[in-house]
Amino acid sequence: MAVRMKDIAADLGVSLVTVSKVLRNKTDVGEKTRRRVLKRVRELKYQPNMLARGLASGKSYSIGLVVPDLVHTFFAELAMGVSAGLRKDSYQLILASAEEEPGLECQEIEHLLARGVDALLIASCQNSFAGFKSLLHAKVPYILLDRFLPNLKAHFVGTDDVAAGRIATEHLIQLGRRRIAHIGGEVISTSLGRLDGYKKALSANKLPFRSELVVTRSRLEEAGVQIGEHAMGDLLRIKRIPDAVFCYNDLTAVGAIHCLLRNKLRVPEDVAVMGCGNIRLSEYLEVPLSTIDQCPERQGAEAARLALSMIAQERRPRAERFLVEPKLIARESTMGRAK
Amino acid sequence: MAVRMKDIAADLGVSLVTVSKVLRNKTDVGEKTRRRVLKRVRELKYQPNMLARGLASGKSYSIGLVVPDLVHTFFAELAMGVSAGLRKDSYQLILASAEEEPGLECQEIEHLLARGVDALLIASCQNSFAGFKSLLHAKVPYILLDRFLPNLKAHFVGTDDVAAGRIATEHLIQLGRRRIAHIGGEVISTSLGRLDGYKKALSANKLPFRSELVVTRSRLEEAGVQIGEHAMGDLLRIKRIPDAVFCYNDLTAVGAIHCLLRNKLRVPEDVAVMGCGNIRLSEYLEVPLSTIDQCPERQGAEAARLALSMIAQERRPRAERFLVEPKLIARESTMGRAK
DNA sequence: ATGAAAGCGCTAACAC
DNA sequence: GTGTTAGCGCTTTCAT
Numbered sequence: 001m002a003v004r005m006k007d008i009a010a011d012l013g014v015s016l017v018t019v020s021k022v023l024r025n026k027t028d029v030g031e032k033t034r035r036r037v038l039k040r041v042r043e044l045k046y047q048p049n050m051l052a053r054g055l056a057s058g059k060s061y062s063i064g065l066v067v068p069d070l071v072h073t074f075f076a077e078l079a080m081g082v083s084a085g086l087r088k089d090s091y092q093l094i095l096a097s098a099e100e101e102p103g104l105e106c107q108e109i110e111h112l113l114a115r116g117v118d119a120l121l122i123a124s125c126q127n128s129f130a131g132f133k134s135l136l137h138a139k140v141p142y143i144l145l146d147r148f149l150p151n152l153k154a155h156f157v158g159t160d161d162v163a164a165g166r167i168a169t170e171h172l173i174q175l176g177r178r179r180i181a182h183i184g185g186e187v188i189s190t191s192l193g194r195l196d197g198y199k200k201a202l203s204a205n206k207l208p209f210r211s212e213l214v215v216t217r218s219r220l221e222e223a224g225v226q227i228g229e230h231a232m233g234d235l236l237r238i239k240r241i242p243d244a245v246f247c248y249n250d251l252t253a254v255g256a257i258h259c260l261l262r263n264k265l266r267v268p269e270d271v272a273v274m275g276c277g278n279i280r281l282s283e284y285l286e287v288p289l290s291t292i293d294q295c296p297e298r299q300g301a302e303a304a305r306l307a308l309s310m311i312a313q314e315r316r317p318r319a320e321r322f323l324v325e326p327k328l329i330a331r332e333s334t335m336g337r338a339k
Numbered sequence: 340m341a342v343r344m345k346d347i348a349a350d351l352g353v354s355l356v357t358v359s360k361v362l363r364n365k366t367d368v369g370e371k372t373r374r375r376v377l378k379r380v381r382e383l384k385y386q387p388n389m390l391a392r393g394l395a396s397g398k399s400y401s402i403g404l405v406v407p408d409l410v411h412t413f414f415a416e417l418a419m420g421v422s423a424g425l426r427k428d429s430y431q432l433i434l435a436s437a438e439e440e441p442g443l444e445c446q447e448i449e450h451l452l453a454r455g456v457d458a459l460l461i462a463s464c465q466n467s468f469a470g471f472k473s474l475l476h477a478k479v480p481y482i483l484l485d486r487f488l489p490n491l492k493a494h495f496v497g498t499d500d501v502a503a504g505r506i507a508t509e510h511l512i513q514l515g516r517r518r519i520a521h522i523g524g525e526v527i528s529t530s531l532g533r534l535d536g537y538k539k540a541l542s543a544n545k546l547p548f549r550s551e552l553v554v555t556r557s558r559l560e561e562a563g564v565q566i567g568e569h570a571m572g573d574l575l576r577i578k579r580i581p582d583a584v585f586c587y588n589d590l591t592a593v594g595a596i597h598c599l600l601r602n603k604l605r606v607p608e609d610v611a612v613m614g615c616g617n618i619r620l621s622e623y624l625e626v627p628l629s630t631i632d633q634c635p636e637r638q639g640a641e642a643a644r645l646a647l648s649m650i651a652q653e654r655r656p657r658a659e660r661f662l663v664e665p666k667l668i669a670r671e672s673t674m675g676r677a678k
Numbered sequence: 679a680t681g682a683a684a685g686c687g688c689t690a691a692c693a694c
Numbered sequence: 695g696t697g698t699t700a701g702c703g704c705t706t707t708c709a710t
Contacts, residue, residue, distance in 0.1 A: 047450075050704095051399060054390040055704070070418055080408075092433060286623060360696090388687050393688090
């Protein structure tokens with residue numbers, strides 16, 4: 001069995017409590033004793049049993065992260081950022097994937113609470129806050145990531161999606177495009193925000209909003225790239241096709257480009273395409289993709305930081321919102337080959 | 340505070356132990372009592388405190404996963420598979436990323452052990468088993484993922500890398516290529532295995548192995564795609580350039596293709612390129628990439644299954660090896676546009 | 679500055 | 695079938 005505090009105490013002829021105090025940096029321990037304890041701790045490579053510590057103290061030194069789907073690199077990178085942000089405080093990350101199912105998400109949240117996580121980071125796949133009631137009941141601090149829920153006043157770390165939509169659309173406008181279409185996503189805050197930014201950019205530049213240029217397809221039907229292909233197909237069927245498309249994410253943009261090329265249209269000469277997310281490899285696609293960087297790792301790190309601070313200062317500060325400024329990455333799909 | 344077994348017991352006028360037994364499906368409880376308990380449990384949405392259960396029982400119902408880097412989609416998908424594989428047994432996943440640093444990896448392993456994980460899955464970034472001594476000491480079952488360590492006899496779940504290398508190379512040979520180069524990776528089992536497969540395929544087809552056609556660059560210098568670009572650059576500098584390249588992973592292949600195109604060479608007409616890994620979007624790259632699928636999710640699920648079985652049957656069966664058969668995915672980078 | 683006692687919420691013997 | 699008694703390895707409070 002692993003070495004316990006009791007063993008160290010016995011070895012040194014001090015009490016278990018003293019050892020415990022040293023390990024938790026309490027000040028009411030003699031310098032000499034402290035040194036002896038630390039020495040022995042190192043010798044035996046003692047590691048405190050976190051289950052016991054958690055049970056006794058009510059803090060588990062772990063935080064839970066619930067993502068809709070780890071395969072979207074956005075969430076993988078987010079998880080990396082969280083993990084890195086926690087490490088320096090030697091907190092650990094318990095990861096749960098909800099597989100895009102609200103029911104599973106609730107269940108995973110319950111499980112994480114049962115594990116005694118000190119805080120919860122949730123990139124929710126729900127669109128109401130019904131599933132969070134049990135959370136509010138428990139006193140565990142939690143932070144929403146990436147997607148916020150309209151009626152839930154909570155801490156949030158994510159992208160400024162309205163800005164993302166605006167920047168993307170304005171980029172297209174500045175390139176002289178006038179019939180700018182939008183391929184949108186599910187009914188979640190990210191998609192809605194980006195759509196909103198798209199509209200704002202149009203009106204700020206006195207361009208009309210044309211509903212026939214906005215296509216949304218539910219994710220339930222098909223996966224990312226296919227959505228883009230089909231949505232773009234729809235857009236090509238209207239009498240005057242758009243001269244630019246802003247897609248709510250990169251996968252969709254990839255699909256859109258694929259569809260355009262298959263229809264012998266040139267990107268960006270005939271139709272310029274913007275994505276959002278700056279996913280890995282977006283630079284090496286059939287047409288290098290212009291997109292918006294969301295800095296997922298930074299978001300993760302920020303979420304970790306916020307979570308740790310909420311844990312530290314028992315009091316819960318009122319809902320805080322940390323928005324990462326989206327950054328334009330202009331590549332060939334809008335700028336063309338000329339460099 | 341959360342509801343405890345004690346509360347349920349008090350409500351029902353039975354003892355805490357009875358409640359405990361019901362919750363753990365012990366048979367020595369009356370049918371009537373069992374029903375009453377379960378009813379109350381549901382009413383109160385009772386969730387057992389896993390820290391307490393873990394401390395008392397010595398099992399935490401969690402398993403640890405250590406990956407070198409979550410950003411490589413391979414490991415993200417692996418993690419998904421593990422997470423999914425654990426869920427049906429309501430085990431949870433504690434995730435740690437070693438950031439490609441052996442020192443950090445050891446530390447994370449210690450932390451996971453301190454958390455009382457019932458098993459450990461490790462995709463190690465070490466190349467010796469020094470860091471695992473503490474593991475062997477603890478009695479926690481562990482499984483190596485993706486990369487195995489030469490001198491450590493342990494359970495392993497991963498790709499049959501030799502087969503992967505062989506299949507990839509044979510595909511190129513069957514397409515009539517004769518000067519087949521290889522861009523290799525670090526000194527870890529995956530790269531070595533693929534190189535080995537490459538050599539085997541050559542010799543099985545009576546093609547000479549030419550050391551000048553094998554380039555390896557250490558990861559320390561640069562990231563995936565750049566490695567491929569530079570390595571390909573090296574290959575283009577030899578007197579007779581190769582007519583095909585098998586790259587040890589997809590990122591490298593992307594870089595290689597990029598380099599070829601920039602040098603006005605056609606893929607695959609002048610040089611055919613094979614990757615390995617079948618990463619997301621490999622189908623939508625500047626040249627859709629021929630590659631080898633490793634089914635990372637399946638590997639993760641398999642690892643979870645194996646881990647659970649090791650936990651269940653206290654005894655540790657002798658080192659078991661589960662190799663996923665790699666699958667050829669032939670696309671444009673070897674087959675050309677003709678479909 | 680040090681330690682004895684109590685208890686965190688549960689499980690694991692063993693009695694009844 | 696049911697309950698009693700002891701812990702699991704720690705932290706916490708309160709004496710000393």
